[in-house]
Amino acid sequence: MRYAEAKPPRVAIVGRPNVGKSTLFNRLVGRRRAIVADTPGVTRDVREQDAQLGDLAFTLLDTAGWETTGGEALEARMRRFTERAIESADAVLFLIDARAGVLPLDEAFAGWLRKRAGKVILVANKCEGRAGQTGLAEAHALGLGPPIPFSAEHGEGLSDLHEALARHIEPMPEEEDEDEEPELSEEEQAAADAELQKRPLLLAIVGRPNVGKSTLLNRLVGEERVLTGPEAGITRDAIRVEWNWKGHAVRLVDTAGMRRRSKIEAKLEAASVADTLDTIRLADVAIVVLDAENMAEKQDLAVAGWVIEEGRAIVVAVNKTDLLAEDRSQASKQWRKLRDRLEASFAQVKDVPIVGISALNGRGVDRLMPAVFETYKIWNKRVPTPKLNRWLREMETLHPPPLAHGRRIRLRFMTQIKIRPPTFILSVSQPEELGGDYLRFLINRLRDDFGLPGVPIRLTMRKPKNPYASRAKTRRG
Numbered sequence: 001m002r003y004a005e006a007k008p009p010r011v012a013i014v015g016r017p018n019v020g021k022s023t024l025f026n027r028l029v030g031r032r033r034a035i036v037a038d039t040p041g042v043t044r045d046v047r048e049q050d051a052q053l054g055d056l057a058f059t060l061l062d063t064a065g066w067e068t069t070g071g072e073a074l075e076a077r078m079r080r081f082t083e084r085a086i087e088s089a090d091a092v093l094f095l096i097d098a099r100a101g102v103l104p105l106d107e108a109f110a111g112w113l114r115k116r117a118g119k120v121i122l123v124a125n126k127c128e129g130r131a132g133q134t135g136l137a138e139a140h141a142l143g144l145g146p147p148i149p150f151s152a153e154h155g156e157g158l159s160d161l162h163e164a165l166a167r168h169i170e171p172m173p174e175e176e177d178e179d180e181e182p183e184l185s186e187e188e189q190a191a192a193d194a195e196l197q198k199r200p201l202l203l204a205i206v207g208r209p210n211v212g213k214s215t216l217l218n219r220l221v222g223e224e225r226v227l228t229g230p231e232a233g234i235t236r237d238a239i240r241v242e243w244n245w246k247g248h249a250v251r252l253v254d255t256a257g258m259r260r261r262s263k264i265e266a267k268l269e270a271a272s273v274a275d276t277l278d279t280i281r282l283a284d285v286a287i288v289v290l291d292a293e294n295m296a297e298k299q300d301l302a303v304a305g306w307v308i309e310e311g312r313a314i315v316v317a318v319n320k321t322d323l324l325a326e327d328r329s330q331a332s333k334q335w336r337k338l339r340d341r342l343e344a345s346f347a348q349v350k351d352v353p354i355v356g357i358s359a360l361n362g363r364g365v366d367r368l369m370p371a372v373f374e375t376y377k378i379w380n381k382r383v384p385t386p387k388l389n390r391w392l393r394e395m396e397t398l399h400p401p402p403l404a405h406g407r408r409i410r411l412r413f414m415t416q417i418k419i420r421p422p423t424f425i426l427s428v429s430q431p432e433e434l435g436g437d438y439l440r441f442l443i444n445r446l447r448d449d450f451g452l453p454g455v456p457i458r459l460t461m462r463k464p465k466n467p468y469a470s471r472a473k474t475r476r477g
Helices: 021-029 074-088 104-119 133-142 158-165 186-196 213-221 267-282 298-309 328-345 365-379 385-398 436-449 469-476
Strands: 010-014 047-053 056-062 091-097 120-125 201-207 239-245 248-254 285-291 313-319 354-356 411-418 423-428 458-462
Touching: 010 021, 010 074, 021 047, 021 056, 021 091, 047 158, 047 239, 056 158, 091 104, 091 133, 104 120, 104 133, 120 133, 120 158, 201 213, 201 267, 201 298, 201 365, 213 239, 213 248, 213 285, 213 313, 213 365, 267 298, 285 298, 285 365, 298 313, 298 328, 313 328, 313 365, 328 354, 354 365, 385 411, 385 436, 436 458
Parallel strands: 010 056, 010 091, 091 120, 201 248, 201 285, 285 313, 313 354, 423 458
Antiparallel strands: 047 056, 239 248, 411 423
């Protein structure tokens, strides 16, 4: 896989609020990637995703509803992001709601778009049935060419949309049929594995609302890619940004703030939190952002717990350290309290990397990505089986397992069955009698002796098969 290939063409979906932009986005992407609700203004940031329509492949941009608001209000900042997406796009899908007809805001937006009419495709959405016929007729007066009758909800009009997009986007070259790939040699497999390691690192930024997640993303990439502001809960969708850090491809994902479940009441916020949880499940590393003035609140620990439960690598970023008390002894107490709470709350993860930063002024941010990649490297670590079993014999001698019914429990064999996170299988003579305390002892020694700090370690037991069981059955038969 080559990540230096020419970038695919970009197609932006635009329109006033609540005309069906996110529904069309999900339709073309082929799955639910953007949150959809009847409430206007659900989408706030520009969301990007690879999409395909027939033989046309492109990057699709879902934008916020276009408003006429000026100044520094949230709606005005959203509008500037939408206009920037339009300028960067190769084609623009301008949606109107045919059932509601052409409204003054549609006319105002169309007037702005006419200066860019060469790449604008007018789409009259919600044209299923007869309810949209009047709006479809009115759309001709917008001066952007004949509208395409469409239904994003039901997938009607896709062939017409394909024909219109084909005027702006080159189709993909046809692929020749290939025979089944031959089995790879060890050297070829190693090369394939090395190539796989070049894939982008998926890095999720998670935390409570208003702790500075979006500000941190903008600080990392060096430009304003996602909306920020004093308002809590600006981010609703998980927003993906492709980035490169010192030659390493990184896919940054900014997520919605996660409040306590008891406070999640609105359907829209519940959908945002579900989107964030999906992002955590797919991530390689998650940066859990905390507020320095309120370190290690119960909800912070809950968010970190979700990351660890999913087996993701974790780095804690304590933001707004510029607001900490100038008294060094007081600040030191706060840091110790944070480490103690993390250690006490997550027995399965020790020595989680903690980086103090200020996303607003950049202080300490340069130490964050080295910590991320070091944790990612540990998360991918594999311990050779011979080395692991020599270690197991040493543990059995230094700290023998407990007796069970007067008999010594035997630790037969140990192997690592997967990475990401490091996962081990322990063959034990009496697994049900070994006990959790001894397992925790082994996990802690694994972490210390093989250099696995800060990542979840999974260790499960199994009972070895009795090699004489089948012979006994044969004799009985």
